[in-house]
Amino acid sequence: MDSIIRLNHVTKRFSGGVLAVDDVSLDVARGEFVTLLGPSGCGKTTTLRMIAGFELPSVGRIHLEGDDVTDLPPYKRQVNTVFQDYALFPHMTVSQNVGYGLKVAGVPKVQIGPMVNEALGTVGLLDKAEARPAHLSGGQKQRVALARALVRKPKVLLLDEPLSALDAKLREAMQVELKHLHEQLGLTFIFVTHDQTEALVMSDRVVVMKEGRIEQSGSPADLYDHPASAYVANFIGTSNLIEGRIATSDTNGLVVELAGGRIPLEQAHHGFRGGEQVLLAVRPEKVRLLPPGQGDATNGIVLDGTMRDRLFHGDTYRFEIDIGDARPFLVDMQLVSLTRHTDVPQPGERVRLHLDPNTVSLFRAES
Amino acid sequence: MKAGATRQARAAGLVSPPLLWVLLFMIVPYLIMFTYSFYTKRFPTFVPDFQFGNYGTIFTDPQYYQILFRTFKIACLVAVAALTCAYPLAYFLVFRVRRPGARMILYMMVIAPLWISYLLRAYTWKTILGSEGVLNTFLVWTGILAEPTDIFLYNQFSMVVTLTYIFVPFMVMPIFTALEKIPPSMVEASKDLGVGPLRSFLFVTLPLSMPGVIAGLTFTFCLTFGDFIAAFLVGGPNGFMIANIVQSQFGAALNWPLGSALSIIMLVIVLSIISLSDRLERSGRLDLG
Numbered sequence: 001m002d003s004i005i006r007l008n009h010v011t012k013r014f015s016g017g018v019l020a021v022d023d024v025s026l027d028v029a030r031g032e033f034v035t036l037l038g039p040s041g042c043g044k045t046t047t048l049r050m051i052a053g054f055e056l057p058s059v060g061r062i063h064l065e066g067d068d069v070t071d072l073p074p075y076k077r078q079v080n081t082v083f084q085d086y087a088l089f090p091h092m093t094v095s096q097n098v099g100y101g102l103k104v105a106g107v108p109k110v111q112i113g114p115m116v117n118e119a120l121g122t123v124g125l126l127d128k129a130e131a132r133p134a135h136l137s138g139g140q141k142q143r144v145a146l147a148r149a150l151v152r153k154p155k156v157l158l159l160d161e162p163l164s165a166l167d168a169k170l171r172e173a174m175q176v177e178l179k180h181l182h183e184q185l186g187l188t189f190i191f192v193t194h195d196q197t198e199a200l201v202m203s204d205r206v207v208v209m210k211e212g213r214i215e216q217s218g219s220p221a222d223l224y225d226h227p228a229s230a231y232v233a234n235f236i237g238t239s240n241l242i243e244g245r246i247a248t249s250d251t252n253g254l255v256v257e258l259a260g261g262r263i264p265l266e267q268a269h270h271g272f273r274g275g276e277q278v279l280l281a282v283r284p285e286k287v288r289l290l291p292p293g294q295g296d297a298t299n300g301i302v303l304d305g306t307m308r309d310r311l312f313h314g315d316t317y318r319f320e321i322d323i324g325d326a327r328p329f330l331v332d333m334q335l336v337s338l339t340r341h342t343d344v345p346q347p348g349e350r351v352r353l354h355l356d357p358n359t360v361s362l363f364r365a366e367s
Numbered sequence: 368m369k370a371g372a373t374r375q376a377r378a379a380g381l382v383s384p385p386l387l388w389v390l391l392f393m394i395v396p397y398l399i400m401f402t403y404s405f406y407t408k409r410f411p412t413f414v415p416d417f418q419f420g421n422y423g424t425i426f427t428d429p430q431y432y433q434i435l436f437r438t439f440k441i442a443c444l445v446a447v448a449a450l451t452c453a454y455p456l457a458y459f460l461v462f463r464v465r466r467p468g469a470r471m472i473l474y475m476m477v478i479a480p481l482w483i484s485y486l487l488r489a490y491t492w493k494t495i496l497g498s499e500g501v502l503n504t505f506l507v508w509t510g511i512l513a514e515p516t517d518i519f520l521y522n523q524f525s526m527v528v529t530l531t532y533i534f535v536p537f538m539v540m541p542i543f544t545a546l547e548k549i550p551p552s553m554v555e556a557s558k559d560l561g562v563g564p565l566r567s568f569l570f571v572t573l574p575l576s577m578p579g580v581i582a583g584l585t586f587t588f589c590l591t592f593g594d595f596i597a598a599f600l601v602g603g604p605n606g607f608m609i610a611n612i613v614q615s616q617f618g619a620a621l622n623w624p625l626g627s628a629l630s631i632i633m634l635v636i637v638l639s640i641i642s643l644s645d646r647l648e649r650s651g652r653l654d655l656g
Contacts, residue, residue, distance in 0.1 A: 015465075054555055074558040075567075087556035091574045101560030104570065152560060 003027040003063075004188050005051060005156055010060030012046050012212075020046040022212035023060075028156070028190060033182050035191045035199040037235070038209035044192045047209075048158050051190065052081045065155060080149035081158040084165070086141045088133035088148075095120070095129040098148045119151035120144075122181070139170045146181075156188045163198060175201045196236045200224065208232050224283075230363045233281040240287075242280045242325050243365065249274045256280060256362070260324035263301045266357050277365035284318065284330040286359040289345065290352040301355040305329060307345050317344055321351060329353065397634075404627035413624050421628035431612065431629070438609040439636075441526055442591040446538075448531040449587045450580065453538035457579075458572075461546040477539045485533065489600045492529040496520040496601065521603025529601045530591050537590065538583035545579025546572070578648050585644040589637050609633060 005028040012021040021043040028034050036044035049055045051062060053074030062070045069077055088097050099116045107115070120126045123143035133141060142162060149157055159178075163171045179202045182189050193199055199206045200220040207217045208231075216228040227233035230241055247257040249272050254265045256278060272278065290302070305323035315335055320328035331353065333344070345351050407416040425431040456477065464470040480488060495501045496519035503515040519525060549572060557567035595610035602608070609629060616626030 052555075052559060054558075073563075074555070075561050075563050081556070081559045083552045083556060085550060085552055087550065087552035089553065089556070089571060089575075100557070100570070101562060104560075104562045104566055148556075148560065 002030045004030045006063040008061045010057045013058045031186050033189045033204045035203040035206045037199040037206050042209040043212040044209050048192045052158050053077045079156040080152050080154035082145045082149050082162045084161045086145040093130050094144050098151050101152050119147040123147045138166050159191045230279045239281045240329050244278050244280050246272045246274050246276045279363045279365050281361040285332040287331045288354040290354050303353040307347050307349045400627045403623050404631050406624040408622050421625045435609050442588045444527045445530045445591040446584045446588040449535045449538040457539050457542040478536050481536050488533050489597050496525050522605050525601040526606040529597050534587045534590050537586035541582035542579040545576040549575045581644050581647050
C-alpha cells in the first residue's frame with residue numbers, strides 16, 4: 001500500500017496523566033478518505049492534532065510520505081487543518097484569510113490573487129472574497145476554512161469535526177459536497193467525527209476508536225455488517241443486543257440459548273465454548289416480521305414475541321417487540337407502496353420474527 | 368399610548384436621581400469652572416469678566432506651556448513603559464501559565480497593589496531611589512558607586528518609574544482580557560498555514576489584542592496626565608506636572624481664573640484622547656465568535 005500517513009505505535013499521555021491515545025498504529029493510503037470515529041474523549045482529536053503537529057506523541061513516530069515528521073512543528077508540515085470552530089482570522093477579509101499563508105511565505109502578489117480565487121471558486125464563495133468572517137453564515141465560514149486549507153495544496157487535509165456546528169440540513173449537504181470535493185481533488189482526507197452517519201456517508205474507511213485505542217478499522221459497509229465488537233455494533237447504527245448463553249458448540253455449529261428460546265447458528269461463529277455468556281447482535285432492519293403461525297425454522301431463525309409499541313417514522317415503522325429479554329427487540333419495517341397501515345401489527349398482537357443467520361453477529365459478553 | 372406614557376414616566380423616575388447627581392456635581396461644577404476661566408485676576412482676588420487672557424497666558428508664558436508639554440511627555444513615557452512591562456506579562460499569564468488556578472493567583476498579584484494606598488506605593492519609590500535608599504545602598508555596597516548619588520530621585524526619571532509602577536495594573540488588565548478572548552485555535556491556524564511563532568504573533572495575536580492595548584494606553588496616559596501626588600513625592604522641581612500648577616493656582620497663587628483655564632485645557636486634551644481611543648477601539652472591534 002502506498003501509505004501517505006503512517007502512525008507507528010503512537011501513544012499520547014498528557015501532563016496530567018490522562019492517557020488520550022494508547023498505542024495507535026494506522027496507515028492512510030494516498031487519496032484515501034479516512035474517518036476517525038468515536039465518542040468524545042476517545043482520542044480521535046488528539047490523534048489528528050498529533051498528525052497536524054499541535055501535540056507531540058509521548059511514544060511512537062509519525063511519518064508523512066515516508067519522512068519522519070514526529071518532531072516537526074506544525075508550520076513545517078505539509079498538512080492543513082480545518083478547525084472545528086473554523087478559526088478564521090476576524091481582522092482579515094475572506095480573501096486575506098485564504099491568502100494569509102501564501103503572503104507570509106513570500107509568494108509573489110501576482111500569484112496569490114489567482115490562487116485565492118481558484119480556492120474560493122472550488123468552494124463556491126468567489127462573491128464573498130471581500131467580506132469579513134463576522135458577516136458570513138456558519139456554512140460560508142466552513143467553506144472559507146476549507147479554501148484556506150486547500151490553497152496551500154497540502155498532502156493531507158485534516159478535518160476536525162468541521163460539520164458539528166452546522167444545522168442538520170446544511171450538514172447533510174456539506175457531507176455530500178466534501179465527498180465530491182475529495183473525489184474531485186484526489187487529496188487524502190482524515191476526518192474526525194463523533195457522528196456515525198457522517199462517517200458512513202463520506203468515508204472510504206472508518207476507524208472506530210474507544211478509550212484511546214482503535215476498536216475496528218474497515219469500510220463503512222464492513223463495519224456495519226460485520227462489527228468486531230458489541231461496542232462497534234452499538235456505536236455504528238442501531239443494534240439489538242440480546243444476552244444469551246452458548247448451549248452447545250460442535251463442528252455442526254452452535255446453539256444459543258436466549259430468554260425467549262434456543263436458536264441454532266451456522267459454523268461461521270466459531271471459537272465459542274459451551275456455557276459461555278454471549279451477546280447476539282442483529283440490525284433492526286435485517287429482521288422480517290412474519291404473520292403469526294407462518295414460517296418454517298429450517299431456513300433461518302424464528303423468534304416469537306409480543307408487539308409492545310410501534311413508532312411511525314414516515315418512511316418506516318419501528319416496532320418494539322417483547323421477546324422475553326430485558327430490553328425490547330427493535331424491528332424496522334420499510335414502508336413500500338403496497339403497505340397498508342391496517343396490515344401493520346397492532347400493539348399487543350403476537351408476532352413472529354425471522355432472522356437470517358448471516359446477519360447475526362455474536363460477541364463474547366464483557367464481564 | 369397611555370401605558371407607554373406611564374412606562375416612560377417610570378423610566379424617567381428611575382434614571383432621574385443619578386442624572387440629577389451627575390448634573391449637580393459634575394456638569395454644573397464644570398460650567399462654573401468654564402465661566403471662571405474667562406474672569407480677570409485683580410489683586411487680591413479676581414472679578415467676573417469675559418476675556419481670553421488666561422488662555423493666552425498659558426500658550427505664551429513658557430512656564431505654563433513647557434509644563435503642559437512636559438506632562439504630555441511624561442504621560443506618553445509612562446504609557447509606553449507600562450505597555451512594555453505589561454504586554455509580556457499578560458502574554459505570559461494567558462499563554463504560558465497552563466493551570467487556570469495559578470493564572471488567577473498571578474493575575475491577582477498584579478491587581479492587588481491597587482488595594483494599597485496610592486501614597487504608600489509612591490512613597491515606596493522614594494525609599495528605593497533616594498540618596499539613602501535601597502538602590503544607592505546596594506550600589507555602594509557592591510562597589511559600583513564610591514558614594515551615594517542623588518541622580519535617581521527628584522527628576523523626570525523617578526516620575527516615570529513611580530507612575531509606571533503605580534498604573535501598570537491598568538495596562539495589564541485590558542491586555543490580559545483581550546488576550547484571553549483570543550481562541551487558541553487562531554494561533555494554531557496560523558502555524559498550520561506555515562507561519563512561524565514570531566510572525567504568527569505579529570500577524571494574528573498582536574492585531575487581535577489591539578483593543579486591550581489601546582484601552583491600556585488610554586488609562587495610563589489619562590491617569591498620569593492628571594496626577595499631582597507623584598510629583599510632590601518623587602518629582603522635585605523638574606518633575607512638576609500641570610496638575611501641580613492647577614493646584615497652586617487655586618491655592619497659594621489665588622489665581623482661580625488661570626487655574627480654571629488650565630483645567631479646561633487638560634479636560635479637552637483628556638477627552639480628545641478618550642474619544643480617539645474609543646473610535647480606534649470601535650473600528651477595530653472584532654467579532655471573535
